[in-house]
Amino acid sequence: MSDSFTISIDGRPVAVQPGESVLTAARKLAIDIPTLCFLEKCGPLNTCQVCLVKLNGKLVPSCGTKVTPGMVIESETEEVHEARRTALELLFSDHVGDCLSPCHRLCPLMLNIPLMLRHLEAERWDEAIATVRQALPLAGVLGRLCHHPCEQGCRRGNWDDPAAIRDMEKFVTDQDFQKPETHLIPRKPATGKRVVIIGAGPTGLAAAYYLAREGHSVTVADRQAQAGGSLRAVGENQLPVAVLDREVALLARLGIDFKFGVELGQHVTSEGLARGFEAVLITVGELAPAEGAKLGLALAGNSIKADPNTCQTPLEKVFAAGSAVRPQKQLVKAMAEGRAAAECVHRFLGGQPARRPEKPFSSLMGRIDPGELKAFIRSTHSGGSVAPCDRCAGHTRPEAAVESSRCLHCDCRSSGNCVLQHYAQTYGANASRFRAERRPFEQQLQPGGIIFEPGKCILCGICVKLTEMAAEPLGLAFIGRGFDLKISAPFGLEVEAGLERVAAECVQHCPTGALVFAEKKLAAANGRGATSVDGNSAESGQTA
Amino acid sequence: MPIDLTIADAAVARAGRKPEALIPILQILQERYGYLPEEALRRVCLTTDITPAAVAGVASFYDMFRMQPTGKHVVRVCRGTACHVAGAERVEDSLRRHLQIPNGADTDRAGQYTIEPVACLGTCTLAPVVRIGESTLGYTTAEKVPELMRDFLANLATATAVKSTEDQGEHRPGVRAEIHVGLGSCCMAKGSDRLFHALRESAEAGGVNVAVKRVGCVGMCHRTPMIEITTAAGKGEFYAGLSPEHAAALVQRHFQPRGLVQQARRVWTRVLDSLLLDAPTEQRSVQHFSMSKRDPAVRAFLDKQVHIATEHFGKLDPLDLDEYLAHDGFAALARCLGTELLARPHPGPLPQERENPSSVFEQSSVGDSSCDSRTSQSRRKLSPLPGGEGQGEGEATHTSKITQSLLTSAATREAIISTIEKSGLRGRGGAGFPSGQKWRVVAQQTNDTKYVICNGDEGDPGAFMDRMILESFPFRVIEGLAIAAVAVGAREGIFYIRHEYPLAVKRVRAAIAQLEQRGWLGESLLGVGAPLAPTQGERVAKPDGGQPQSYPLKLSVFEGAGAFVCGEETALIASIEGERGMPKLRPPFPAQAGLWEQPTLINNVETLALVPWILRNGAEKFAAIGTAKSKGTKVFALAGKIRRGGLIEVPMGTTIREIVEEIGGGAAAGRRFKAVQIGGPSGGCVPARLADTPVDFESLREVGAIMGSGGLVVLDDTSCMVDIARYFLQFTQDQSCGKCTFCRIGTKRMLDILDRLCTGRATRPQLEELERLAVQVGAGSLCGLGKTAPNPVLSTLRYFRDEYEAHLAGRCPARKCTTLIKYTINGDCTGCTLCAQHCPVDAIPTTPYAQHVIDDAKCTRCDTCRLVCPHNAVEMK
Known part of the structure; x- marks a missing residue:
């Protein structure tokens, strides 16, 4: 069109049509302005104020601001980002719910425990092992030896017993090992980069697992004749050697090359290795007195000197981690150090500055009181922990399914699929910047399979607008005002009553986990049949 | 109990079936049922185009709607600024205790009483104020509560309901003497209505030929009930602080009633004598002062004032159209329509002749001839429209010429707008946007349909100027709005008045009805161009040789439903359209796309009240008053910790010190004037050391306050500045519409920190966070309410940081924060x-x-x- 004109965003010109919004213009320049309440068909709702940009010295929402000729917009500046971050942080200060469950957050290896349990409950064994292997190296070992901090954080423990998470890991791996071909985690295409890891203990093996999956060529060397390091010293009753061997074999199947009888400082030197490999990771375990001097590495006391944030030693290309740097008392923490080192090395190999993995963002609802707990309990198996009939054989499949169904599902159903969470991570939002009394957790289980959690609603208004546009007979409305504003169907009816026509659309466009389908409904939609996946559906007629 | 659904049907029949009828329908239901029964709401949805979602959203948005029945009696507790600093919280606590209302509930278990906090009742000079049923009680304290409730029940038992004073418009030909009784809301709260009736009865009983006349606000709220007695000789005398018992004595003293026992008269006269003149007034329950300026307090109160928006205050019967006409009323509008008005002779007694000592109320009135009664019977000679293109001054022929040819044409409109522009008039609603510029934008729009709206949603706690103007000068505001309509080309005008101002609503409605009855509204403004109604005594004079065209203008009143945010223009429009009062992003501005997407001019009450004067007296005369950038006068509601509270109108540029110390008489004895809060929840606190700051838009902004709508609450050393900040944040939190993140949650988080400060639980990092967040809420909020909400915090942090520091240390220097004392x-x-x-x-x-x-x-x-x-x-x- 001839009447198009140019505006400037962050100093870059962009051609626009009259009537376009600043947001649309920015997207043409591939500037990712965050939005929560914006949905094209609804028009600008101007509620979230997360899409702020600066115009003429003032912050304006880009979704509702129309372009005018000669407009000069600032978007990616620290000032604008701070305002957006503050908007996100304000939303989180009134966000009742955890993105990630406490068990998930407490796991040093970030295993998505509730997901594993939901798979088990639904008897999706393949998905369960995939979930476990995705996060855990030596899962069979951890399933026996982990000191399970996850279970200490499990909210079910405030009611009766925590979910038997470690036992479920053991169950999952045991099941898998019974199959002719055990599950192998996918490997990314080869990068051509070679990494050598000295020390085949828990830290080294964990690092090898993560690095191999990234497509790097990994060699693990150890002065012993077998991999496992200190794990070899654990008694048979706690960790059968066969289990350890199967886990190591799995690592070999992943393409990891093992060299045994190789000792650093005797057969090889760090400098020498650094010449032959793109990266060297030293995970030799706790050093015996005076042993350090032989390694040819800078020392701090009797430990190898390495930057805690990057795992880098003063020697180029040489990294160190695990008990060799700082003694590790817990197996899972030693392996988490391996994970951190792997991330550092991986980033380094990719030409980026080395740093430990970022903690995934999570909204935090904190302690929940007995009343709220009840709301969670309602949709789970009501009994205490399910002990296996045969202690040695462990849980049977039905036992595992029941035990898993005790999980409260206190993580968010939208985690990983949530716009709010996504931008919080991107903007480095601090979910607890504003300390405040939080509202009680509330979960409305709707008969038709929708779950509405009002505490997670950010009042974007998209669902209100969609019901209005669809001329829903009842529809949804903003109720009240100010801080007490909420979304509800008219006349105190349940949300689902207002969603006769556009339920799926509202769930799809809800920017958070406030409006979701229960798993049962989801599974049905995905053609997986109506297996009772979600304990919620068992009593789905109830409403909080 | 089954609900009578015919009420719902009747409401629909009255208000209509369109979506925009929703709020009026709900108002009727609320009034009739006392709450909104669900069955009735469902019925409304069934019988109208209104959706259930709309009903649910709107009913829950506005304060006046309740979903539960109230108790038998509703006790409204004012939470305005003046009431707050005067201890309203303690009164509320005491009422709750006394009425046994459980925590978290608003009604006692027996269903007798419902306690309802109100953002501001707009009777700030009586603070703290409680309204029970229809009666307003001022100067309440916690320990007076039991007594107060006892009196209320006693009155109820004896059924001494006060008669309305709203049907008192009749004139008595031949009456030469008048008693003027100020009957604004606050005067009535102090018993003026009872006094009014007592005076009438006494006069009637004594067969005295005197007209007891209702007039609007007299401004001196601290001295009401107040009357002025004018006799045939033109002598006027003032009495203040009266009660109904004095009525008989007053009548006897001044009018020698027949058939009364001499002795009684002597006794009463002696009583009154003892209350006369020159004794120190403050020690007496009944005060009297003469209209000569003998009373220094009265002189101080009035000397600095200039009355434009409140011209002829205390003189005019608010609803006496003829009296308004006799005082130049509608002359400006007539000129805009290219005609002149021939006013009907005023039937009441002649106001004082010029040689008489003129009333104190007129002393400082500008445009002194405007009250000259001798002109009221003659055809007015008006100067030509100021700003008209190059016309000579003062020549009637010229006037005619312009008006004939340019009637409501572009040139006339241009003349009106350029007059307003030249006058330098800026919006009195808060932001001070140049009015002429706003008018021009609306005038330039080419749409066929345009609207003008008078914004009477005066929500600032501590402000009651607009209420007073609407109650006292409804015709003046109507005239202003009509001129605006002519100037911008609108044919429909709406008065948006908050429902907490029932008297204002009533009087504006009555004034509109009178004009409609006269054929002066509707098809033809002022009846210009329309056939004359044969029975009417007044007529409109046409300029020679031309038949002016008629200008149609329809006016209506829309009652707000209790939401502060509706003072914001886009929210106000949403409200009229029958929606939740949630502001929208601007642009587009209402001037471009407002009500029903049509160009809409929205002006504040006071702004419109100034317009007729400007057009009558000329832009230059208005611009001569005030400062370089802030022209004219500003009306303030002066309240708080001050001796003489009231309604004042002063030239822009008057200093805070002049207002507080000279007009208001300073802080009470033994107390120290600490600061003034100007601009309400969007404004700030100006410390006493900056009291020489002139009150104009720019200077106030510089010191961190804003003009706002004109609430001016004086604070003394018993006022805690952290508490004041907390108070305002609580207010904005309560009133936030909740639409945007920064206002909904940001102000809540600020309030959290202020709550911690006031209870001694805050830490230094939290104080720093308060400051940081205040800036971010101001920058990130969608509308003016949120953008300005942090101002009270920022200004107190700027001037009273020591008090914040003290609170960090667990100390409240003013001993106001109860957990710290x-x-x-x-x-x-x-x-x-x-x-x-x-x-x-x-x-x-x-x-x-x-x-x-x-x-x-x-x-x-x-x-x-x-x-x-x-x-x-x-x-x-």
């Missing part, structure tokens, strides 16, 4: 047991003749013991 009884206690008897929570054991002790755990800091102690033995630390 402690009551103790010292050795002066004689053991009289009064405190123990009065303590509402039994925190003081009765120990006769021995020093009493307060149980700190039980003490609610209601202050009662300290007030009742005759020995000043109760200390507050």
Whole structure:
């Protein structure tokens, strides 16, 4: 069109049509302005104020601001980002719910425990092992030896017993090992980069697992004749050697090359290795007195000197981690150090500055009181922990399914699929910047399979607008005002009553986990049949 | 109990079936049922185009709608600024205790009383104010609550309901004497209506030929009920602080009634004599002052004032159209329509002749001839429209020429707008946007349909100027709005008035009805161009040789439903359209796309009240008043910790010191003037050391306040500045529409920190966070409410940081924050047991003749013991 004109965003010109919004213009320049309440068909709702940009010295929402000729917009500046971050942080200060469950957050290896349990409950064994292997190296070992901090954080423990998470890991791996071909985690295409890891203990093996999956060529060397390091010293009753061997074999199947009888400082030197490999990771375990001097590495006391944030030693290309740097008392923490080192090395190999993995963002609802707990309990198996009939054989499949169904599902159903969470991570939002009394957790289980959690609603208004546009007979409305504003169907009816026509659309466009389908409904939609996946559906007629 | 659904049907029949009828329908339902029964709401949805979602959203948005029935009596407690600083919280606590209303509920278990906090009742000079049923009670205190409720029930039992004063418009030909009784809302709250009726009855009983006449606000709220007696001789005398019992004596004193016992007269006269003149007024319950300026307090109150928006205050019957006409009313509008008005002779007694000592109320009135009664019977000669293109001055022929040819044409409109522009008039609603510019934008729009709206949603706690103007000068505001309509080309005008101002609503409605009856509204403004109604005494004079065209204008009143945010233009429009009052992003501005997407001019009440004067007296005359950038006058509601509160109108540029110390008489004896809060929740606190700041838009902004709508609350050393900041944040939190993140949650988080400060639980990082967040909320909010909400915090942080520091250390220097203070009884206690008897929570054991002790755990800091102690033995630390 001839009447198009140019505006400037962050100093870059962009051609626009009259009537376009600043947001649309920015997207043409591939500037990712965050939005929560914006949905094209609804028009600008101007509620979230997360899409702020600066115009003429003032912050304006880009979704509702129309372009005018000669407009000069600032978007990616620290000032604008701070305002957006503050908007996100304000939303989180009134966000009742955890993105990630406490068990998930407490796991040093970030295993998505509730997901594993939901798979088990639904008897999706393949998905369960995939979930476990995705996060855990030596899962069979951890399933026996982990000191399970996850279970200490499990909210079910405030009611009766925590979910038997470690036992479920053991169950999952045991099941898998019974199959002719055990599950192998996918490997990314080869990068051509070679990494050598000295020390085949828990830290080294964990690092090898993560690095191999990234497509790097990994060699693990150890002065012993077998991999496992200190794990070899654990008694048979706690960790059968066969289990350890199967886990190591799995690592070999992943393409990891093992060299045994190789000792650093005797057969090889760090400098020498650094010449032959793109990266060297030293995970030799706790050093015996005076042993350090032989390694040819800078020392701090009797430990190898390495930057805690990057795992880098003063020697180029040489990294160190695990008990060799700082003694590790817990197996899972030693392996988490391996994970951190792997991330550092991986980033380094990719030409980026080395740093430990970022903690995934999570909204935090904190302690929940007995009343709220009840709301969670309602949709789970009501009994205490399910002990296996045969202690040695462990849980049977039905036992595992029941035990898993005790999980409260206190993580968010939208985690990983949530716009709010996504931008919080991107903007480095601090979910607890504003300390405040939080509202009680509330979960409305709707008969038709929708779950509405009002505490997670950010009042974007998209669902209100969609019901209005669809001329829903009842529809949804903003109720009240100010801080007490909420979304509800008219006349105190349940949300689902207002969603006769556009339920799926509202769930799809809800920017958070406030409006979701229960798993049962989801599974049905995905053609997986109506297996009772979600304990919620068992009593789905109830409403909080 | 089944609900009578015919009420719902009747409401629909009255208000209509369109979506925009929703709020009026709900108002009717609320009024009739006392709440909104669900069955009735469902019925409305069935019988109209209104959706259930709309009903649910709107009904829950506005304060006036309730979903539960109220108790038998509704006790409204004002939470305005003036009431707050005067201890409204304690009164509310005391009422709750006394009426046994459980925590978290608003109605007692027996269903007798419902307590309802109101953002501001707009009767700030009577603070703290409680309204029970229809009666407004001022100067309440916690310890007076039981007495107050007893009186209320006693009155109820004797059924002494006060008669309305709203049907008192009749004129009595031949009457030469008048008694003017100020009948604004606050005057009435202090018993002016009872006095009014008592005077009438006394006059009638005595067969005295005197007209007892209702007039609008007299401004001196601190002295009401107040009357002015003018006799045939033109002599006027003022009485203040009267009660109905004085009525007979007053009539006797001035009008020699027939058939009364001489003795009684002598006795009463003696009583009045004792209350006369020259004695120190403040010690008497009934005060009298003469209209000569003998009373220094009156002189101080009035000397600095200039009355434009409140021209002829205390003189005019608000609803006497003829009287308004006799005082130049509608002359400006007539000229805009290219005609002149021939006013009907005023039927009442002649106002004082010029040679008489003129009333104090007129002393400082600008445009002095405007009140000259001799002109009221003659055809007015008006100067040509100021700003008209190059016309000569003062020649009637010229006037005619312009008006004939340019009637409501572009040129006339241009003349009006350029006059407003030249006058420098800026919006009195808060932001001070140049009015002429706004008018021009609307005038330039080419749409066929345009609207003008008078914004009477005066929501600032501590402000009541607009209420007073609407109650006292409804015709003036109508004239202003009509001129605006002509100037911008609108044919429909709406008065948006908050429902908390029932008298204002009533009077504007009555004024519109009178004009409609006269054929002056509707098809033809002022009846210009329309056939004359044969029975009407007045007529419109046409300029020679031309038949002016008629200008159609329809006016209506839309009652707000209780939402502060509706003062914001886009929210106000949403409200009229039948929606939740949630603001929209601007642009587009209402001037471009407002009501029903049509260009809409929205002006504040006071702005419109200034317009007729400007057009009559010329832009230059208005621009000569005030400062370089802020022209004319500003009306302020002066209240708080001050001796003489009231309604004042001063030239822009008057200093805060002049207002507080000269007009208001300064802080009460023994107290120190600390700061003034200007601009309400969007404004700030100006400390006493900056009292020489002139009151104009720019200067106030510089010191961190804003003009706002004109609430001016004086604070003294008993006012805690952190508490004031908390108070305003609480207000904005309560009133936030909740639409955007920064306002909905941001102001809440600020309030959290202020709450912690006021209870001694805040840390330094939290104080720093408060400051940081204040800036971010201001920058990130969608509308003006959120953008300005942090101002009270920022300005107190700027000038009173030491008080914030003290609160961090757990100390409240003003001893206002109750958790930071402690009551103790010292050795002066004689053991009289009064405190123990009065303590509402039994925190003081009765120990006769021995020093009493307060149980700190039980003490609610209601202050009662300290007030009742005759020995000043109760200390507050």
